[in-house]
Amino acid sequence: MKKSKLYRRFRYLVRRRTRRFKLFRVLQSISKEKYDEKISASILYGFLSAVAVNFFFQPGHVYASGATGLSQIISALSSRFLGVNLPVSVTFYLINLPLMVLAWYQIGHKFTIFTFITVSMSSFFIQLVPEVTLTNDPIINALFGGVVLGAGIGFALRSNISSGGTDIVSLTIRKRTGKNVGSISLLVNGTIMLIAGVTFGWKYALYSMITIFVSSRVTDAVFTKQKRMQAMIITNHPEQVIKKIHTRLHRGATMIHGAEDTYNHEQKAVLITIITRAEYAEFKQIMQKTDPHAFVSVSDNVHILGRFVEEEN
Known part of the structure; x- marks a missing residue:
């Protein structure tokens, strides 16, 4: 009996240490990335979403899309029918909490951590920024609120982070x-x-x-998540470039041997790969480190036939 209790206690401690070590490894891997850029984008999105909600949506009784709009609706209904003044920041956070648990297990840990930061920043700024009535015209509030929120979402997508809400459900099902x-x-x-x-x-x-x-039009103007880019790389060091593309971007590449420089008549390799707009900044870093003298041509918004996987983390 004592052995059984000791064994269960031992297994509990092992599982606990394993979970802690797993979280530590996730945080350690994040520290190796450009996490400062993502956190900055989270803060910017949080501030812009707060300006949209407190300067335009709430004063104009206009409702946004996704979790932000749902939180506005719940807040308005609770105040109107229950007499309870439930802040939009609180309802927004409560809507996203179970979705982030879902994202942790179904999408990825790094994705969830940055989504948690983004949602926290948005809730914090919505609570912090005072509600100001700039105009009573609901159409102007709808237009300018949509512009500000769409810009915030676009900047978030440019750093490959999510604002939570329906994004998590859609990504899980996909x-x-x-x-x-x-x-x-x-x-x-x-x-x-x-x-x-x-x-x-x-x-x-x-x-x-x-x-x-x-909001959707402005988001597309700032950044389109589904935009694909074709990169053609002419390099003297194809193996190093391919290794980095595989390990850092998790993308494949097609290599053409025997290309010749018509000026110096040097033998070079031509690499062709497809990346997303969100991966472009990291792709530039890879090329600067592996072969700064390579000639790279990038075509924007190409169309793909065949399987193209989008990384969610």
Whole structure:
């Protein structure tokens, strides 16, 4: 009996130490990346989302897309029907907490850690920034709120971080099924507009549609996550470049031997690889370190036929 208790205690301690060591390894791997850029983007997104919510959405009774819009709806309904003034920052955080648990187990640890930082920054700034009424015109509030929020989302995507919410659900389903699930975002946004219309009047649903449209257009203008780029590399050191592309970007490459420089008649190799816009900054670093004298041509927004995997971490 004593042996059994000791054995269970031993197994518990081993599992606990294993979890701690796993988290330590995740944090250690993050420290090797450009984490300062991602944290800066998280802070910027948090501030811009707070400006959008407290300067435009809340004063104009306009509702944003995704988790931000849901948190606004819950806050407004709790105040109207329950008499409880539930802050938008609190509801936004509560919506994202179970989703981050899902992301930790289904998407990836680094992704979850940076999402947690981004959500925390957004909640913090929404609570910190005071609510200011710049104008009572709901259309102006919808337009400018959409611009500010869309810019924040675009800058976040440029650093390959997520603002949480429906992104986590979509990425989880895509990882399990291999399909892009745009209907989730459509369903959530449709629900937000429906509740806004039924509860506060259909004109507010129309204003929210304006916000969602403008926000998505500005996000695309700042950064499009699905944008792919083709890089053609002419180099004297193909093996070193390929090794870094494989290990750092987890991308494949096609190598063409026997290319000749017509000026010096040197034999070179031509490498062709496809990367995402989010990986472009790291790709430039790889080329500067492995072969700063290589000739690199990058074509923007290329179309792909075939399997192309997007890294979620």
